[in-house]
Amino acid sequence: MKTRHTLPWHDTPAKSERIVSAITRIASVLRSGAWQFATAEGLNPTQVDILEALRSRREGVRLSWIAQHLGVTAASASDSITSLTAKGLIEKGRDAADGRAVALRLTESGQNLAARVSNSVSFAHEAVSDLPQSTQEALFESLLALIGKLQQSDRFPEIRACVTCKYFAINRHPDSNAPHHCTLVNAPLSVSLLRLDCPEHDQAQAAVVVQNWRELESA
Ligand code: SF4
Numbered sequence: 001m002k003t004r005h006t007l008p009w010h011d012t013p014a015k016s017e018r019i020v021s022a023i024t025r026i027a028s029v030l031r032s033g034a035w036q037f038a039t040a041e042g043l044n045p046t047q048v049d050i051l052e053a054l055r056s057r058r059e060g061v062r063l064s065w066i067a068q069h070l071g072v073t074a075a076s077a078s079d080s081i082t083s084l085t086a087k088g089l090i091e092k093g094r095d096a097a098d099g100r101a102v103a104l105r106l107t108e109s110g111q112n113l114a115a116r117v118s119n120s121v122s123f124a125h126e127a128v129s130d131l132p133q134s135t136q137e138a139l140f141e142s143l144l145a146l147i148g149k150l151q152q153s154d155r156f157p158e159i160r161a162c163v164t165c166k167y168f169a170i171n172r173h174p175d176s177n178a179p180h181h182c183t184l185v186n187a188p189l190s191v192s193l194l195r196l197d198c199p200e201h202d203q204a205q206a207a208v209v210v211q212n213w214r215e216l217e218s219a
Contacts, residue, residue: 030121037120041113042087046072046080048117051089051106055114056197059096060103069157089113137192144194148213160201162194163212167202170212171219179219191219 013021031045038048049070054061061069067077081104084090089110095101106114128136148163150156162168162182168189172181178188184200195201204212 026124030124033121033123034117037117044080046070046076047084050077050080050084051110051114051117054090054104054106055111055118056199058105060093060105062095062101062103066104071157084110141191144191144196145217147196148217152210152213158203159196160198161196162189162198162201163216164204164209165198165201166204166208167200168204168212170215191216 012018034048035045038045043051050066053066053069063074063077063081066081067074070077081090085092088107090104091107092102092104095103128139131139144163147156147159147161151159151164158164162180163170165182167182167184169181169183171179173179173188176188178190178193180189180191180194181187182189
């Protein structure tokens, strides 16, 4: 005989568990969308991640940076890069900061393919766009706060976000809808305009970054 649950919510996992579960499921849907496309192009997941990482870093990056950014070994990153180079998607050049070092960049074909990989998750962009503006803003703020927490516990790789940028002046305009400021372009920034991957980003000092995350969290 079936047991009748009068209080089924007693079995409900903790909210933190359900939030992590929701994020994990969304991430796997996004990954499978990108990978389906990539598989059709003869790429493996690490190669897709490399294309995406290089897409907005036209100045090029070193092999060691790629390995650290993706959390893979240098040998694994090197294998993927060899394959991408053979396919004509990556080229090697001189590093702008150190002429003796090698910088890896996308070729034009690599840029085109990286853009198409990104388009393969356009279904997710559409789903987010369909949410009310207020929900999108709340979601962005919540995800930013979570990234901040994970960064402070060294669980999130470095990102080129406003909060970690030396040009970011937090709460420069405290009574405004755009309380923050980008000193590089000398413009106020609302929370919803904060960037997560800005090409102009320049890393701030560690103590400043910690203070920024704290202030943002308590805003
Ligand atoms: S330079 Fe870019 S990352 Fe830095 S504060 Fe300005 S917009 Fe943000």
